[in-house]
Amino acid sequence: MMWREVVCGLGGAVFLALAGCSGESAVRPGSSAGVMTGASSSEPSVPRVRFRLAADGLPMDGRWKSTPIVADVNRDGAIDVAAHPRLGTGPRVWLANGKGGWIDSSQGLTMERSCGGGLAFADINNDGKLDLAVADHCSGVWVYLGDGQGRWPVATEKLTPDLARAKETPGGADPTALQGAEALAVGDVNGDGFQDMVVSSSDQGGFTVYLGDGSGRNWKERKGSGLPNGETPEPGDIYFGGFAFDMKLVDVNRDGRLDLVASYITGPRVWWGDGGGRFEDHSQGLIKTTYGGIYARIATADVDNDGRLDLVVGNAINGVEVYLQNADGSWRGPIDPMPELKGGAQAVALCDLDGDGNVDVIIGGGMTGTAGQGQDPWGLFVRFGDGKGGWASRPGTNLPAVGMEVVWGIACADVNGDGRPDVVVSSGGVMGKSSVPGVGPTGQAGRVVVREEVDSKRLGAAPQWPVYPHVQVWINDGGSR
Numbered sequence: 001m002m003w004r005e006v007v008c009g010l011g012g013a014v015f016l017a018l019a020g021c022s023g024e025s026a027v028r029p030g031s032s033a034g035v036m037t038g039a040s041s042s043e044p045s046v047p048r049v050r051f052r053l054a055a056d057g058l059p060m061d062g063r064w065k066s067t068p069i070v071a072d073v074n075r076d077g078a079i080d081v082a083a084h085p086r087l088g089t090g091p092r093v094w095l096a097n098g099k100g101g102w103i104d105s106s107q108g109l110t111m112e113r114s115c116g117g118g119l120a121f122a123d124i125n126n127d128g129k130l131d132l133a134v135a136d137h138c139s140g141v142w143v144y145l146g147d148g149q150g151r152w153p154v155a156t157e158k159l160t161p162d163l164a165r166a167k168e169t170p171g172g173a174d175p176t177a178l179q180g181a182e183a184l185a186v187g188d189v190n191g192d193g194f195q196d197m198v199v200s201s202s203d204q205g206g207f208t209v210y211l212g213d214g215s216g217r218n219w220k221e222r223k224g225s226g227l228p229n230g231e232t233p234e235p236g237d238i239y240f241g242g243f244a245f246d247m248k249l250v251d252v253n254r255d256g257r258l259d260l261v262a263s264y265i266t267g268p269r270v271w272w273g274d275g276g277g278r279f280e281d282h283s284q285g286l287i288k289t290t291y292g293g294i295y296a297r298i299a300t301a302d303v304d305n306d307g308r309l310d311l312v313v314g315n316a317i318n319g320v321e322v323y324l325q326n327a328d329g330s331w332r333g334p335i336d337p338m339p340e341l342k343g344g345a346q347a348v349a350l351c352d353l354d355g356d357g358n359v360d361v362i363i364g365g366g367m368t369g370t371a372g373q374g375q376d377p378w379g380l381f382v383r384f385g386d387g388k389g390g391w392a393s394r395p396g397t398n399l400p401a402v403g404m405e406v407v408w409g410i411a412c413a414d415v416n417g418d419g420r421p422d423v424v425v426s427s428g429g430v431m432g433k434s435s436v437p438g439v440g441p442t443g444q445a446g447r448v449v450v451r452e453e454v455d456s457k458r459l460g461a462a463p464q465w466p467v468y469p470h471v472q473v474w475i476n477d478g479g480s481r
Helices: none
Strands: 002-008 051-054 069-071 080-083 086-088 092-096 102-104 119-122 131-136 140-144 154-159 181-187 196-201 207-212 219-221 244-250 259-264 267-273 279-281 295-301 310-315 319-325 331-336 345-351 360-366 378-385 407-413 422-427 430-439 445-454 471-476
Touching (some): 069 119, 069 407, 080 119, 080 471, 119 181, 196 244, 259 295, 259 310, 267 295, 267 310, 310 360, 319 345, 319 360, 360 407, 360 422, 378 407, 378 422
Parallel strands (some): 181 244, 244 295, 295 345, 345 407
Antiparallel strands (some): 002 445, 051 471, 069 080, 080 092, 092 102, 119 131, 131 140, 131 181, 140 154, 181 196, 207 219, 244 259, 259 267, 310 319, 310 345, 319 331, 360 378, 407 422
C-alpha cells in the first residue's frame, strides 16, 4: 500500500540521499544564510538524562499518523495514551495497567477507515470525564464521549464545514477536498463555558471554528472567525485556505484569552483570539514560505526564560526552527538547535528533561534523507536548552538515532510518577522522496517534493536495525534530581 502527500520545497530544495547515520554529536554553529543558530555547553552538574523503552501492550505495527496524547482517563493516578492511525479503523486508547504496561481500551472508537490526524482529550460534555475529539484526514471530525472507564460512545461523526456540502464553492474550490480534517485543538474560545474546536482541513478549506453547547453533539460553525478558510482565503492562496498540519490553542499574549498557533501551509503562524471566537493574525517576524506544506509539528514554551511563550516547529527539509517572542508580540528567528539534522524534522516536543529549569527539545527526524531507497534513518534526538536560546547535545541519552520509521509525533509526560518527564512517540511507515516539476501556491514555478509513505512490511526491515514498537514510551530514568 502507498499514499502520496505533496509538500513543496523551499527554492527547489531536494532531500539528500540516504547515507550512514551517526549518534548524537555536538551542535555546530552555522547553517544556511539568514538563519541564526544557537549552541551552548552542558553543565557537568546537571543530572544525566537516559531513557529506557517501555512499550508492553502498545502496538508493534501500524502507521500512527498523529501526535500521541496522554492523560489519566480513568482517574487511577496513572498516565494513559491515545493515538490515531492511518489505514486503520479509528483511534485507540491504552490504559496503564499498573505494571509498567498498557491495555487497549478502545470500545466504541470505530471508523470504517481512518486516515490519521490530530486528537485531543477534553471534558466536552461537562460530566467530569474526559472525552476524545478526533480530526480524521479523510472523514472530518469525530467526538467520542468517555465514560471514565475506557468506553467511548460516538456523539459526533464526519463533521465538516458548511462549504464541503455546498453545491457551488467560491473560486472553484473542490468540495471533496474540504471533507477531511488534519488537526484540531479544543478549548473555550468564546468564553461561554463550553468547549469549542478549531479544526484545519486536510487539503483545502483552511480553518473552521466550531462552537460547542456542552453536549458534544451540537456544533455551530463560527462564521467570520478571522482565520483563513475556503470562503475567505488569504490573497494569492490558490489552495482556498489550504491546511495546517498541527495547531495549539494557548494564551500567547497573556491576556487570558486563547490564541491559535499553527504550522500552516505557508509556515508557522499565530493568531490572537479576542475571547469571542474571532482571531487576528500576529505573525510578524515568522517565516512565510514561497511554497507550501513543509512545516510539521509545532510546540510552545518559554525557551529563553523571559516570561513569554516561544515557538518550536519541525521543518521537513530544514530541520527544527525556534522563534522567540518579542515584548510587542512579534517574533525573531529562526534559530536552528540542530543544524546537522539534514533529513528534516517531522516531530518536536518541549519539556525540561534534566530539571535545570530550562526547556529542552525532543526531535523526531532524520540525520540524512533518502532518494528512492524506500527507507529512512529516522531517529529521536534531544537538544538541551540553556534558557537563553542556546542549545547543546549530550551523549548517552539511549534514544535511537537511526532505525525508526517515520516519527509522526512526540509528547512529554511524567508517565511513571517519578517527577521526571518521559517521552511518548507515535511512528510508522517509511518515506521515499523524489522531486518533480511543479507550481507553487502563488503561481511561481518551483519543484514539488513528493513524499511517498510506503508499506514497510512490503519493503522489508533493514536487518541491522532494531525493530521498535510503533507507539513507544521512553522512560527518563537517567539520574536523580
